[in-house]
Amino acid sequence: MVSLGDVRRSASALFAQGQHLAALRLYDAIVAAAPLDFDARIRVADCALALGDPGAAKVYRAAAWYCLKSGHPLAALVCARVLEAHGADSSDLTAALVVNYGSESERLGKVAARVALPADTLPVPVPDVRLAAPADALPQALLRAEHATDQFTDYPESLHPIPLLSAMTEAAFRRVLSTLVLRRLPVGALVIREGEPGNSFFFVAAGQLTVYATDGLGRKTELAQLGEGAVFGEMALLSAQPRSATVGCLAEVDLLEVGRQSLSTLADELGAVAEALHAFTRDRLLANLMATSPLFKPFNRMQQRDLLRRFTSHDVAPGTVVINEGEEGRGLFVVLSGELDVSRRQADGTAVPLGGLRTGDVFGEISLLRNVRTSATVVAQRSATVLFLAREYVARIVEAMPEIRSYLEALAEDREIDNQLVLGEDDTPADERILI
Structure with missing residues (x-):
């Protein structure tokens, strides 16, 4: 058997090459071995959508509801955006997201949890995708992905807030949600480049990214890696200064982008959004300062x-x-x-x-x-x-x-x-x- 991480990477490569049915079979193998892997369920729906099967919509909705309840709200929002892009109504999903993750939600707490994705080391039995797929491979994969967590009940009672968004008023939260643009990027893609203007910032819904700076000799220094729930790019947006680093994709990545022009359309809520954004940025700068400055090192x-x-x-x-x-x-x-x-x-x-x-x-x-x-x-x-x-x-x-x-x-x-x-x-x- 092959590790889940290797199967995911192979499926991603096949999808990028346009081999959507072969990719679907590998993602389906992950769902069969690890039903709580919501990312694989979403990728099954992506493959089905690329193959023209309308059954993908049911999988997106089922995965979105699971993500909302299990502590992965940004992944749920990705599903909602895909549904909207193909003419489906997802207002119930966004309404539930605001109710559960808005500033007035009683479910948000400091002692919170989320249902984790299965480990990349988990063994996964895989089909030989070089052979012809069974006739029912697509409908069976969709059925499995739609109902993978029907019997799951161990959801967390308390949820983690969404960085920045959960600190806003519910009115501002709703308005910002309406402006978020989904960007789905392949391995190796660059999201932002060092030195370019900062006209937007991003929420990481899924995937892994690397942040690095390049010196005058072209040498790269990795500054950080970012995963689900991270926010980046807001400092350049606030300061109107060029980007200070490059951010690239280490895996398939789903991002939600907030642009400067989108923010300008929120005239009546702009004050609340700006206040929350400045507070978030300040808190992160303070955390970085405490972690790196020799002035704070001797203290617990x-x-x-x-x-x-x-x-x-x-x-x-x-x-x-x-x-x-x-x-x-x-x-x-x-x-x-x-x-x-x-x-x-x-x-x-x-x-x-x-x-x-x-x-x-x-x-x-x-x-x-x-x-x-x-x-x-x-x-x-x-x-x-x-x-x-x-x-x-x-x-x-x-x-x-x-x-x-x-x-x-x-x-x-x-x-x-x-x-x-x-x-x-x-x-x-x-x-x-x-x-x-």
């Missing part, structure tokens, strides 16, 4: 959250002066998003650029540790969000946590050396700079 999760509550958040417009050279240090700053420029005044009054600050960078530490006035000016180059921690609280943390003091002192020392090199103030003898 509860301490990290307590520390974050001590920070105040400030949205700054391009050109805003965050720190003015020569003023008394007010506290410690962390860049949550955006870009800022750092400069120092020369004796003749001209400003010399010292560098830039990006997401996750900490600044303001030199004046606090040395107890001197600020030695540079920091200005927002583009729209940015900056976290601020007052100097009194910084002093308490530095005193209580030697690791934080060590981190800030090392940061200050490195920054002062870099500044001296930029300004030509390095008085180290030339022979001591030679590396042998």
